Amino acid sequence: MTAGGSGRTGIALTERQRLAWLRLIRSDNVGPATFRDLINNFGTAERALDALPELSRRGGAAKPVRIASREEAERELEFAxxxxxxxxxxxxxxxxxxxxxxxxxxxxxxxxxxxxxxxxPSIGIVGSRNASISGVKMASLLARDCGVAGYSITSGLARGIDAAAHRASLETGTIAALAGGLDQPYPPENIDLLREIWDGKGIAVSEMPFGWEPRARDFPRRNRLIAGISLGVAVIEAAQRSGSLITARLAADFGRLVFAVPGSPLDPRCHGTNGLLKNGATVTTEPRDILEALSPLSKIDLFSPPQVEEPVYEESETWHEPPDEKERSMVVNALGPTPVEVDDIIRHTGLSASAVYLVLLELDIAGRLNRHAGGLVSVNMLD
Structure with a gap:
């Protein structure tokens, strides 16, 4: 059955909004979760930018927070x-x-x-960089047939399995997720493949700034993009400790289906995939295994409202009065190096949810808050 689609929906940002959004996400200590919280609290990115210095000060920052300038954002937009x-x-x-x-x-x-x-709708295909001939053939088979069925194929432009999946889906549509800026692809030997992707029927995507050279810690963010874009992720030849297993774990966390191609127990490249099968991944020996499992999901309407938008608020609806020092101390004292749930902080302190979230936002902008999986938070204690 051919994968369906709902058509393009959404509201375009104004150029003023895009500039403010870019400044905000490129400012220090503002990641995607913090960005969302700032918009939820202040209504617009412009208001959030104005609030950053005071939030940082109240959170106990050792030095003023660096805010991306208008000129920096304009240069990035012009470069793009x-x-x-x-x-x-x-x-x-x-x-x-x-x-x-x-x-x-x-x-x-x-x-x-x-x-x-x-x-x-997209299917992620990932696996070993040092792939076997049979692994490359399997990746090509899955990518080609799933592409013909109407799915795009998402992968990470790495050697081996990733490159095979991209090449097999060049004609039907492939998405390359990058760990660095779009102008800093890795590895260098796949630059020509990347050009074929974006000059043809594919897309390259990245959340990193232009000019950003990928570091080891950036690749899990790339894996997060693969898992997030895809309805399901197929893993071929993944070692016990590999980025492919990180992608599979993220996919499971996002409620995506995880597929794994079984391999020889004697091949270290298959230890991770065989482990996924033991933990409930779908056994995958042909494209039909993926297509039949995803068929019901491809009909789901994915075009629900986004998590972050800038609706028109009255000032009183977006601004919460900052907690006083006593309330702030109650939240800070409830935190420590051990991750805890925000709901537990609210119950422990007896403060309103808005007050607790605002103190957490202050700590976040000050660089003192750590976010963990499952929405848990901890704090860096001051000396």
Whole structure:
């Protein structure tokens, strides 16, 4: 059955909003989750930018928070335009709809290529960089047949399985998620493949700034994009400790289906995939295993309202009076290096949810708050 689609929906950002969003997400200590909380508290990115210095001061920052300047944001937007890319907001029509649904999705995504492809349901295919001949053949088979069935194929542009999946779906549509800026692809030997992707029927995507060279810690963020864009992720030849298993774990956390191709118990490249099968991943030996499992999901409407938008609020609806010092101390004292649930902080302190969240936001902007999986938080204690 051919995968369906709901058509492009969403509201475009104004250029003023796009500039403010870019400044906000490029400022220190503002990640996707913090960005969402700031918009929820202040209504617009412009108001949030104005509030950052005071939030940082109240959170106990050792030095003033660095706020991305208007000139920096304008330069990045100009570079993106010259590069042939776009910075697409989470509520805009070209933003991948499945990615919109994950917790703390990137508010802005750099995209280059055939952007309408992002609206099709996608299947992630990942695996070993040091792939076997049979692994490469399997990745090509899955990518080609799933592409013909109407799905885009999302992967990470790595050697081996990733590259095979991209090449097999060049004609039907493939999405390359990058760990660095769009102008800093890795590995270098796949640059020509990347050009084929964005010059043809595919897209390259990244949440990192242009000019950003990928570091080891950036690849899990790339894996998060793969898992978030896809309805399901197929893993082929993954070692026991590998980025592919990180992608599979993230996919499971997002409620996506996880598929694994069984391999020889004697091949270290298959230890991770065989482990996924023991833990409940779908046994995958042919494309039909994926297509039949995803068929019901491809009919789900993914175009629900985004997590981050800028509706028109009255000032009184967006601004919460900051907690006083006593209330702030109650929240800070309830925190420590051990991750806890926010609801537990609210119950422990007896404060309103808005007061607790605002103190957490202050600590976050000051660089003292740590966010953990499952919405848990901890704090860096001051000396």
């Amino acid at each position: 335009a010259r590069f042939g890319a776009a910075l697409v907001g989470i509520g805009e029509p070209d933003y991948p709809p499945a990615l919109r649904q994950i917790d703390a999705a990137p508010p802005l995504l750099a995209m280059k290529g055939h952007l309408k492809l992002a609206q099709r």
